[in-house]
Amino acid sequence: MAPRFNLADIAKALGVSVATVSNALSGKGRVSVELAQTIREKAKELGYIPSLAGRALSTGRSHVLGLVLADIGHPLFPQFAQAIENAASVAGYGVLIGDSRGDIQAQTRAINRLVERGADGIVVVPRHGTRIADIGHPIAVIDSPSSPGNTVSADHWNGGVQVGAHLSSLGHRSIAIIGLHPDSNVQNDRAGGIRSALPEETHVELLWIDELEDEHGPGCELGLLPFVEKGVTAFAAVSDLHALRAITELQRRGVSIPGDVSVTGFDDLIWAGVIAPTLTTVRMNMARIAEIAVADLLRQIEGASGEENATPAAQSGQGVPMQLIIRQSSGPAPFGPVGNRSGGGPRPATNKANGPILENTTREGSDQTC
Amino acid sequence: MAPRFNLADIAKALGVSVATVSNALSGKGRVSVELAQTIREKAKELGYIPSLAGRALSTGRSHVLGLVLADIGHPLFPQFAQAIENAASVAGYGVLIGDSRGDIQAQTRAINRLVERGADGIVVVPRHGTRIADIGHPIAVIDSPSSPGNTVSADHWNGGVQVGAHLSSLGHRSIAIIGLHPDSNVQNDRAGGIRSALPEETHVELLWIDELEDEHGPGCELGLLPFVEKGVTAFAAVSDLHALRAITELQRRGVSIPGDVSVTGFDDLIWAGVIAPTLTTVRMNMARIAEIAVADLLRQIEGASGEENATPAAQSGQGVPMQLIIRQSSGPAPFGPVGNRSGGGPRPATNKANGPILENTTREGSDQTC
DNA sequence: ATAAGTTGCTTAAACGCTTAACCATTACTG
DNA sequence: CAGTAATGGTTAAGCGTTTAAGCAACTTAT
Numbered sequence: 001m002a003p004r005f006n007l008a009d010i011a012k013a014l015g016v017s018v019a020t021v022s023n024a025l026s027g028k029g030r031v032s033v034e035l036a037q038t039i040r041e042k043a044k045e046l047g048y049i050p051s052l053a054g055r056a057l058s059t060g061r062s063h064v065l066g067l068v069l070a071d072i073g074h075p076l077f078p079q080f081a082q083a084i085e086n087a088a089s090v091a092g093y094g095v096l097i098g099d100s101r102g103d104i105q106a107q108t109r110a111i112n113r114l115v116e117r118g119a120d121g122i123v124v125v126p127r128h129g130t131r132i133a134d135i136g137h138p139i140a141v142i143d144s145p146s147s148p149g150n151t152v153s154a155d156h157w158n159g160g161v162q163v164g165a166h167l168s169s170l171g172h173r174s175i176a177i178i179g180l181h182p183d184s185n186v187q188n189d190r191a192g193g194i195r196s197a198l199p200e201e202t203h204v205e206l207l208w209i210d211e212l213e214d215e216h217g218p219g220c221e222l223g224l225l226p227f228v229e230k231g232v233t234a235f236a237a238v239s240d241l242h243a244l245r246a247i248t249e250l251q252r253r254g255v256s257i258p259g260d261v262s263v264t265g266f267d268d269l270i271w272a273g274v275i276a277p278t279l280t281t282v283r284m285n286m287a288r289i290a291e292i293a294v295a296d297l298l299r300q301i302e303g304a305s306g307e308e309n310a311t312p313a314a315q316s317g318q319g320v321p322m323q324l325i326i327r328q329s330s331g332p333a334p335f336g337p338v339g340n341r342s343g344g345g346p347r348p349a350t351n352k353a354n355g356p357i358l359e360n361t362t363r364e365g366s367d368q369t370c
Numbered sequence: 371m372a373p374r375f376n377l378a379d380i381a382k383a384l385g386v387s388v389a390t391v392s393n394a395l396s397g398k399g400r401v402s403v404e405l406a407q408t409i410r411e412k413a414k415e416l417g418y419i420p421s422l423a424g425r426a427l428s429t430g431r432s433h434v435l436g437l438v439l440a441d442i443g444h445p446l447f448p449q450f451a452q453a454i455e456n457a458a459s460v461a462g463y464g465v466l467i468g469d470s471r472g473d474i475q476a477q478t479r480a481i482n483r484l485v486e487r488g489a490d491g492i493v494v495v496p497r498h499g500t501r502i503a504d505i506g507h508p509i510a511v512i513d514s515p516s517s518p519g520n521t522v523s524a525d526h527w528n529g530g531v532q533v534g535a536h537l538s539s540l541g542h543r544s545i546a547i548i549g550l551h552p553d554s555n556v557q558n559d560r561a562g563g564i565r566s567a568l569p570e571e572t573h574v575e576l577l578w579i580d581e582l583e584d585e586h587g588p589g590c591e592l593g594l595l596p597f598v599e600k601g602v603t604a605f606a607a608v609s610d611l612h613a614l615r616a617i618t619e620l621q622r623r624g625v626s627i628p629g630d631v632s633v634t635g636f637d638d639l640i641w642a643g644v645i646a647p648t649l650t651t652v653r654m655n656m657a658r659i660a661e662i663a664v665a666d667l668l669r670q671i672e673g674a675s676g677e678e679n680a681t682p683a684a685q686s687g688q689g690v691p692m693q694l695i696i697r698q699s700s701g702p703a704p705f706g707p708v709g710n711r712s713g714g715g716p717r718p719a720t721n722k723a724n725g726p727i728l729e730n731t732t733r734e735g736s737d738q739t740c
Numbered sequence: 741a742t743a744a745g746t747t748g749c750t751t752a753a754a755c756g757c758t759t760a761a762c763c764a765t766t767a768c769t770g
Numbered sequence: 771c772a773g774t775a776a777t778g779g780t781t782a783a784g785c786g787t788t789t790a791a792g793c794a795a796c797t798t799a800t
Contacts, residue, residue, distance in 0.1 A: 101456075
């Protein structure tokens with residue numbers, strides 16, 4: 001156990017007062033440049049590490065943020081955790097995880113527990129259909145732009161638009177959208193975006209898995225074959241999880257992807273780039289979202305001196321842009337206007353700022369880690 | 371912002387000293403039962419929440435554990451995080467997450483950062499082929515029983531044995547094992563277990579994805595068809611991730627699962643129960659593992675008074691038992707001794723303590739959340 | 741009846757840091 | 771050249787908790 005030095009040790013070693021050492025290291029008080037330099041050197045020499053506990057007690061700031069993901073079992077959790085941890089870390093904050101065990105009620109309890117543990121602020125990714133009660137504490141909600149009380153989020157709608165435009169440009173005129181809950185703002189935005197980007201004449205069906213499972217039990221087959229027989233040529237899922245389900249189910253029934261039908265997802269989960277066929281999907285800019293959430297939290301924390309945080313949230317316009325990643329699972333509609341199946345040449349970009357990523361079909365040099 | 375009361379508030383309200391209040395609430399000093407009762411009531415009435423910072427400063431214990439998953443992007447992370455958080459929470463500890471960004475070098479740095487942040491102990495799930503340097507701090511390593519320095523882990527070998535026995539009992543006599551790295555103890559244990567449970571005459575092939583990708587680029591196809599043509603009737607992957615890759619690839623090529631070949635995985639990832647076919651896999655007892663890891667950590671922390679922690683780790687025998695979950699992706703070998711394709715009746719249990727879970731093929735009442 | 745022990749509480753110090761207030765110097769200003 | 775200001779430090783208080791030590795008042799043993 002390495003001995004831990006404190007300010008007093010440095011002060012004693014240099015024959016100055018603790019206050020001066022503190023000032024020198026924080027750069028706040030008035031210390032001559034030379035002495036400050038000496039102090040910093042001594043601190044480095046001793047390997048001084050400030051005690052967070054002491055600082056926390058003194059300042060009332062723990063420099064810890066809480067992270068609550070309602071659905072901690074969600075495969076997107078790692079990405080969130082990593083992004084938030086990174087953004088927080090840059091700002092000198094640690095991240096404490098809170099678990100609501102998938103329970104909606106427990107969500108609020110989890111938040112409270114983190115606050116009790118001394119978290120200066122909380123990042124929440126709430127479960128669909130949940131409103132976050134104003135806890136009177138700095139809080140940042142990552143949800144959907146159409147959720148009230150939202151702080152920051154991806155522009156799910158535009159993500160949907162990109163999917164819709166992509167499928168439409170491939171000639172698909174009969175599309176089924178696969179979602180889980182109709183009461184999730186995120187999913188509704190995605191589905192809505194897809195719809196809105198399709199030409200008038202496109203035939204659209206909606207399929208909510210939850211309703212299906214209520215009837216046939218959890219984990220039941222989606223029964224997509226009838227859709228194909230009715231002429232659906234593309235399934236646009238609002239999550240890679242559902243896309244995966246669709247792909248395996250269709251392939252099992254001998255439907256060729258993307259030859260017969262196209263399938264797209266959302267979120268670019270870890271395996272999206274390695275399944276066969278690789279999955280066309282839409283990725284959030286987690287790093288950016290985390291940055292904004294943390295920045296907003298810090299703003300609230302710093303500005304906690306004023307009574308009321310007049311500005312309720314950052315509300316950065318329409319949300320962080322999403323990124324379409326075109327892989328193998330989407331292709332020209334059979335008998336569609338394009339007709340050529342081999343090339344899949346350049347496709348129209350739907351997002352001026354950053355067009356879709358076209359991943360090499362041969363998968364050489366893909367950015368996927370395996 | 372709810373006003374936060376402290377010990378002094380309670381003391382003042384009751385006309386006693388802070389020390390008495392502290393003693394009463396912690397049950398440590400000498401306080402009359404009646405007064406202690408009164409104090410507890412007053413504390414509850416005021417909604418008193420002890421300041422972790424104050425306590426930490428005084429005791430030198432932050433009551434925070436650090437969690438470092440080398441591969442934070444791994445889909446198993448949520449399960450780990452949830453289990454550890456739960457176990458820690460029960461013991462009154464919070465969990466701080468550390469990120470090593472997949473970088474092996476950064477693993478040690480991540481651990482150090484957590485220690486600097488004041489974590490009393492660290493739980494590490496190291497990356498394959500990594501040794502955790504003795505940091506002179508309480509640490510629990512979750513890895514494989516065959517890793518030196520391991521604290522607790524699942525009995526990956528026996529998990530493999532269960533898979534091997536299962537496939538063998540289904541009549542498979544030519545099996546390919548799919549892994550990622552040959553230098554991962556976990557994967558080697560799983561693969562070794564599988565092998566060891568197969569009868570002498572079984573033909574076994576080993577397929578390491580990393581080597582494949584080094585040659586053909588990341589995300590390349592595994593090229594499983596030749597194996598099937600050579601007579602392989604079952605693919606046993608050491609991770610659901612690879613099993614998924616195998617299933618999609620095989621199905622895409624028109625191979626029927628489990629009709630033509632069987633596929634099994636490891637870890638029971640979130641989607642294992644909903645893809646088509648649902649995946650036969652082996653699940654770790656995360657809750658138990660987390661409990662043991664945390665308990666061991668607490669033991670080290672409490673016993674930190676003695677100079678040397680003579681007992682290096684819990685080393686609970688051979689590791690926590692794993693649980694085989696038989697779903698649809700594994701079935702009788704074609705032309706195998708069993709022959710019947712429809713039933714798949716009762717199969718021999720390979721683990722006396724807790725036999726395999728046989729998930730209903732119709733998937734009614736499955737325990738999977740969707 | 742007095743020494744010794746027990747009970748129930750208080751006093752006070754300590755943990756390591758921040759920060760307001762204070763006090764010498766030395767440097768400007770009119 | 772007195773008066774003001776800036777500079778470079780120090781002192782001391784405080785954050786909320788724990789815990790060793792102290793001290794009455796009572797109980798028991800001798």
